[in-house]
């Protein structure tokens with residue numbers, strides 16, 4: 001049994017700088033926190049006179065009547081109510097777009113983006129957002145959008161909230177510090193931040209230039225996936241999610257509050273910071289999570305599980321078992337399996353798949369997909385490992401690949417950068433001679449003039465009995481029928497002996513070719 005163990009190593013990457021921020025542990029808990037002692041009312045939510053002269057304000061993330069297990073709401077105790085602001089005015093949307101996405105026609109082709117350059121001019125988090133795509137409709141609160149941000153300036157007196165969706169943010173370069181109404185959540189590359197719909201916040205960049213991915217969830221909030229037969233542990237463990245403790249800005253100064261509302265950006269002026277919550281309690285709160293804490297589960301026998309096994313968070317749709325969004329990661333992990341191709345299988349999927357790369361190399365793409373880049377495979381767009389990755393995995397799986405290449409073709413048809421052995425010959429004639437002498441068998445696939453040249457080389461050598469090795473022609477969809485008809489014509493006219501037809505095995509498919517080769521080569525292998 002091939003243990004097929006691949007050491008990908010434990011991910012020991014940690015940000016060089018870490019902040020001494022305090023957090024509360026758990027996902028979706030009923031948290032409680034106060035930045036000033038006694039600011040949180042006891043035994044009631046909205047007393048007539050809240051402590052310290054604060055204002056009680058409820059933020060409802062679900063309908064009042066949502067079932068208890070779905071209900072998300074938080075009570076805040078703040079210096080001023082959120083309603084204190086000037087009227088909103090429309091501002092430029094920049095490169096932010098929202099569903100429905102009908103500006104341009106969507107393509108069923110596979111799409112890939114290079115990393116967004118870090119801007120030269122001062123650009124904050126909101127101004128640095130570029131929308132790549134999405135689906136659904138903000139107005140009906142269904143679907144999602146995928147964005148990338150690239151920014152180099154912290155927000156100081158500019159704040160934002162997104163009424164259109166919950167924000168799942170993954171920095172890829174530089175930390176992002178989300179200073180929110182409910183406290184501070186900081187995410188480094190390799191961590192996620194999850195900001196509930198409508199939460200007011202600003203983004204500081206402690207490392208300067210920063211870039212990352214944003215999933216904007218128009219639908220039902222993300223939550224931990226059910227574990228089913230896995231039991232009560234595994235994947236993302238609830239205690240590894242960290243919610244902030246209360247922290248506030250007691251700032252009287254001109255501030256701007258940006259709202260993303262029904263697909264557009266609006267701005268309202270106010271004379272104080274909207275981040276003025278001194279105490280809060282509830283389960284509608286931001287959080288962060290270190291993806292290195294994800295307990296990956298995979299096969300210990302054969303075949304790949306569906307990639308849903310790597311779901312960190314999921315946002316259900318109205319159809320049971322069918323998510324509006326599955327947030328899935330492919331973290332560093334060991335792969336154990338027998339007779340199993342390491343990169344994912346080729347497939348087509350009803351779900352559209354948007355992928356980013358925080359660091360490392362993606363299993364199925366050896367090159368061309370770099371950290372900060374992105375890919376999108378829309379509904380039923382066929383995709384899978386690229387040819388080079390396939391070849392690498394095949395050789396790693398024990399396939400013995402040897403290429404013989406004439407010098408002049410070295411640059412026109414370069415060998416794959418795999419473990420395959422490549423022999424460079426001075427000319428085509430030497431290459432053919434080496435192939436004839438070193439091969440155990442010959443397989444002809446549909447091809448052009450070079451293929452026909454080699455086909456007749458082998459056939460002629462076999463007819464002259466200078467070659468006795470198996471010769472298989474893969475006649476896919478009758479490609480070689482005219483050639484075989486020509487051979488019959490040749491023998492019927494007496495220009496060749498009739499037994500040339502017995503020199504080759506005509507098979508209809510690659511599978512049949514392998515079966516035939518196994519049968520023909522088996523006695524030799526056993527001898």
Ligand SMILES: [Fe+2]
Pocket residue numbers: 347349353383
């Ligand atoms: Fe896929």
